[in-house]
Amino acid sequence: MQIYLDYSATTPPRPEAIAAMQTAMMQQWGNASSLHEWGNRAATMLERSRLQVASLINAATAESIIFTAGGSEANNLAIFGVANQVEAQANQVHRSHRQAAPFHLIISAVEHSAISEPARQLQARGWQITQLPVNAQGAVDPQQLRAALQPNTALVSIIYGQSEVGTLQPIVELGAIVQAHGARFHTDAVQVAGRLPIDVQQLPVDLLSLSSHKIYGPQGAGALYIRPGVALPSAIVFGGGQEQGLRSGTQAIPSVVGFGVAAELAAIEMPTETLRLIQLRDRLFALLADTPELLPTGDLRHRLPHHVSFCLPSTDITGKALVRQMNLAGIGISAGSACHSGQLNPSPILQAMGYGDRTAKTGIRLPLGKHTTAADIDWSALALKQILARTSAHRLPCLEGAV
Ligand SMILES: Cc1ncc(COP(=O)(O)O)c(C=O)c1O
Missing domain, CATH: 3.40.640.10 (Type I PLP-dependent aspartate aminotransferase-like (Major domain))
Structure with a gap:
């Protein structure tokens, strides 16, 4: 899958x-x-x-x-x-x-x-x-x-x-x-x-x-x-x-x-598609609400209809490492910060929002779209929880060239 x-x-x-x-x-x-x-x-x-x-x-x-x-x-x-x-x-x-x-x-x-x-x-x-x-x-x-x-x-x-x-x-x-x-x-x-x-x-x-x-x-x-x-x-x-x-x-x-x-x-489909995306977005946030490692980032009320994002302030897991783990599980997400020559730079966006350098390296985003189903959301939430449970005690390295 x-x-x-x-x-x-x-x-x-x-x-x-x-x-x-x-x-x-x-x-x-x-x-x-x-x-x-x-x-x-x-x-x-x-x-x-x-x-x-x-x-x-x-x-x-x-x-x-x-x-x-x-x-x-x-x-x-x-x-x-x-x-x-x-x-x-x-x-x-x-x-x-x-x-x-x-x-x-x-x-x-x-x-x-x-x-x-x-x-x-x-x-x-x-x-x-x-x-x-x-x-x-x-x-x-x-x-x-x-x-x-x-x-x-x-x-x-x-x-x-x-x-x-x-x-x-x-x-x-x-x-x-x-x-x-x-x-x-x-x-x-x-x-x-x-x-x-x-x-x-x-x-x-x-x-x-x-x-x-x-x-x-x-x-x-x-x-x-x-x-x-x-x-x-x-x-x-x-x-x-x-x-x-x-x-x-x-x-x-x-x-x-x-x-x-x-x-x-897009203009024709927007009225129904936007509502569908908002429901899926909120479903993903709700499914992950009890995951202590994940802190939603951005404004939860004034928000892009398809956008889900988190940081992980209480862990040592970088966003990039999570992206890699999720990719192994068949799920494509992305990190907010770029990895250059093995060095992970903190996200300037998260820094501007007041997060410290360490947390600003942990940002991930999971924006949804046209082909996303409720089953995808449920499966992705489960996979993310399992990966976090498995790895939260260990630091995952930021590998150069990792997905
Ligand atoms: C907010 C925003 N502005 C500009 C761009 C750049 O658009 P393009 O990839 O078409 O050059 C992007 C793409 O990531 C974006 O998200």
Whole structure:
């Protein structure tokens, strides 16, 4: 028996997306920028996919969707694109005067590395960076965001649903504060899209990142939503000027088509699937509630519908070692912290939530998905309990290259 409980890392592409991609590869392989019939066919599929993705988040126009090669690239386009654009604008204004003042970026302490790394690079470029602290549940305090805003704050980027601990941020409140201040607001909604309704016409966000492979589409496709009327970010990939000049390169029609189909079907299935996932999620938490080693992490109320995560503060068992043991039992879960050269680094997310270095090495997550059944949940809970009972007295080593 094999059970996959790592649906935050990636999801299996759904057959409908694969079938559409196959058709696209066989029949719509033209370059969408070409003016002949082959190009037209590809362009039609491209724009249809754009509409499907736009509908998933209720965007008013399909033009507000910029296709990228994934969630990471969408995040990079949001951060560097806005940074480059505000710098260029300021340089124009100050060309004959003194140097423009440094700009300010606010992120949270629990961002995905596709936000925190670009932020680090902006800091090296002279930007002022504020990393907002989070509480023990991983949530940002809107009052702390309000206090952190400065006249030179150009952009705020706060993750919507945290991939390691499942916490949902109060994005409506946070976005409203940023927009009232006049800065731009970006959210990484990669884990939320397809699992909870997103309505960008209601949400106070200017930019929002999506990823195809988290919603049963293919890997290597994603999108950045840009609210109409918001100054366009600068390009970060230059060339032929595709995607409104923001993302040059011949569009990968099969990938984008698979993303579009996955987005459309996610929207259709969401009302029933989200409720089903919440029930399974809560069943797994309930089954493991009497396991003294396991402490749930993240916010249990404001939480991604599919997300289950724990740390093991009272044991010496690393998350990585548990992942390995569960894998031997045929169950795929993941650890929150990375093992580099045999050294296990504590999870920066758990550290930001106030856990000590030792506990921050023990995080595990078991996100559920479309193919998870109640029997999978029961079996996985039993396996985890047995592994813990067997090993809690012994430290399991973090092996380099272990699964
Ligand atoms: C919250 C979040 N943002 C961004 C990404 C990156 O997305 P992609 O793998 O499509 O580059 C991920 C993927 O793990 C994620 O969970």
